[in-house]
Amino acid sequence: MAGVDAKELPKILEEDVEALKAAVGKGNLTEAAAKAKEALEMADKITLNFAVTGEAGSGKSSFVNAIRGLGDTDDDAADTGVNETTMEPTAYPHPSYPNVIVWDLPGIGTPKFKSDTYLEQVGFSRYDFFIIISCTRFKTHDIELAQEIQRQGKNFYFVRSKVDQDLTNEKRHYDEEGILKQRKAATKRSHQYSESAILDAIRENCIKGLEAGGMVSPRVFLVSRQDLCNYDFPKLQETLVDELPGHKRLTLLRSLSNVSKEILEKKKQQLHRQICLKSLASCAVAAAPIPGLSIVYDTSMLVTSLQEYCRDFGLNENALATLARQANKPIAELKAVIKSPLSEEITKDLVIKLLTKYMAGAVQYSTILLKCVPVVGAVVGCVSAAAVSLPTTYFMLKNFLDADAADALRVLEVVMEGDRD
Numbered sequence: 536m537a538g539v540d541a542k543e544l545p546k547i548l549e550e551d552v553e554a555l556k557a558a559v560g561k562g563n564l565t566e567a568a569a570k571a572k573e574a575l576e577m578a579d580k581i582t583l584n585f586a587v588t589g590e591a592g593s594g595k596s597s598f599v600n601a602i603r604g605l606g607d608t609d610d611d612a613a614d615t616g617v618n619e620t621t622m623e624p625t626a627y628p629h630p631s632y633p634n635v636i637v638w639d640l641p642g643i644g645t646p647k648f649k650s651d652t653y654l655e656q657v658g659f660s661r662y663d664f665f666i667i668i669s670c671t672r673f674k675t676h677d678i679e680l681a682q683e684i685q686r687q688g689k690n691f692y693f694v695r696s697k698v699d700q701d702l703t704n705e706k707r708h709y710d711e712e713g714i715l716k717q718r719k720a721a722t723k724r725s726h727q728y729s730e731s732a733i734l735d736a737i738r739e740n741c742i743k744g745l746e747a748g749g750m751v752s753p754r755v756f757l758v759s760r761q762d763l764c765n766y767d768f769p770k771l772q773e774t775l776v777d778e779l780p781g782h783k784r785l786t787l788l789r790s791l792s793n794v795s796k797e798i799l800e801k802k803k804q805q806l807h808r809q810i811c812l813k814s815l816a817s818c819a820v821a822a823a824p825i826p827g828l829s830i831v832y833d834t835s836m837l838v839t840s841l842q843e844y845c846r847d848f849g850l851n852e853n854a855l856a857t858l859a860r861q862a863n864k865p866i867a868e869l870k871a872v873i874k875s876p877l878s879e880e881i882t883k884d885l886v887i888k889l890l891t892k893y894m895a896g897a898v899q900y901s902t903i904l905l906k907c908v909p910v911v912g913a914v915v916g917c918v919s920a921a922a923v924s925l926p927t928t929y930f931m932l933k934n935f936l937d938a939d940a941a942d943a944l945r946v947l948e949v950v951m952e953g954d955r956d
């Protein structure tokens with residue numbers, strides 16, 4: 536079969552290996568499938584809460600919208616603007632992944648919220664991690680807050696917002712050729728305009744301030760709400776994901792906007808890890824066999840799985856329309872590079888067609904699975920009914936997922952081209 540390389544087979548999430556072992560233990564396919572289904576449902580129920588805090592007007596609500604993939608004027612967006620001060624912790628569930636909840640917190644250091652009682656007032660225990668935003672330099676109360684979060688064993692991330700404004704302000708000092716207009720003898724500005732040098736200076740300045748306040752090895756992410764594919768927003772997304780444990784990592788990752796090649800690759804890799812459970816869960820149901828396939832599959836579950844992959848990679852009409860609007864491109868231009876079916880086109884018939892296609896190589900896949908994913912191999916080995924359906928489903932899901940990830944990357948490239956125009 537084209538595209539199956541044993542070396543590329545994914546590792547299963549450690550938590551899921553235990554579930555799989557338990558499922559496979561008795562060699563009863565129906566029971567094993569039920570256990571696999573249970574493990575998947577549990578993973579789907581995982582909730583993630585994180586808080587966005589910082590001074591009034593620093594860009595908290597804008598960031599809450601950005602990380603949920605929304606524009607500031609979209610339905611469900613948090614109110615933003617110069618006078619829209621957030622006064623109470625407010626929950627903003629992700630529009631497509633409601634178990635990811637971003638909390639917009641009131642600014643610290645205001646009369647109502649003093650540094651020493653702030654965390655208690657905003658319900659510290661609720662949050663998995665914190666994002667502390669500043670659009671200038673981080674202040675004493677930002678540092679005190681970070682230190683308290685650290686003492687209580689949770690993660691925090693410093694985000695320096697509105698860097699587009701800094702760049703625009705700096706650019707005013709340079710002419711059209713990018714040469715410094717006035718050259719005072721003592722200027723700190725470089726002769727030639729350099730975006731990266733300005734960004735480095737902002738980052739360094741924030742880090743120095745944090746170190747002076749007692750933070751050890753602080754990290755600062757530079758972000759512009761206007762341009763999420765650029766600056767440190769993609770790096771921030773990756774860091775947040777990397778520093779979460781197993782299932783929570785996947786929960787957050789699936790909800791993140793596809794703004795970089797790296798985040799797409801991470802999504803693909805993490806989703807790969809669930810394919811074993813999904814195939815096992817779907818290949819033993821007390822349903823009538825599909826004519827011509829001679830094996831029972833839970834096709835409605837597979838339809839859902841494929842639609843979920845489309846959602847994870849932004850491959851549905853709604854997500855594409857939003858992206859086209861944000862990127863200021865005709866939707867047809869994005870669709871032109873998509874090779875796999877969109878979510879709306881996924882039906883039971885399509886799933887059966889795909890299964891039929893992959894069934895032809897089932898014996899070969901079976902051998903590969905046995906060798907490379909021993910727990911799944913064990914099911915195939917000891918339950919003859921699974922010998923065809925499990926590897927067929929496994930490689931159908933894997934190939935669909937890989938194709939979706941490749942489509943999402945091509946869409947991103949079209950969007951980024953627009954950025955460079």
Ligand SMILES: Nc1nc2c(ncn2[C@@H]2O[C@H](COP(=O)(O)OP(=O)(O)OP(=O)(O)O)[C@@H](O)[C@H]2O)c(=O)[nH]1
Pocket residue numbers: 590591592593594595596597598614615616617618619620621642696697698699700758759760761
């Ligand atoms: N240019 C630019 N403007 C931004 C950015 N982020 C936020 N803003 C603007 O800054 C202003 C304040 O942003 P908000 O997101 O409302 O700030 P906030 O921290 O929620 O404010 P409060 O709730 O009042 O504390 C708004 O006019 C935003 O449009 C950014 O990255 N770039």
Ligand SMILES: [Mg+2]
Pocket residue numbers: 595596597614615619620621639
């Ligand atoms: Mg606000």
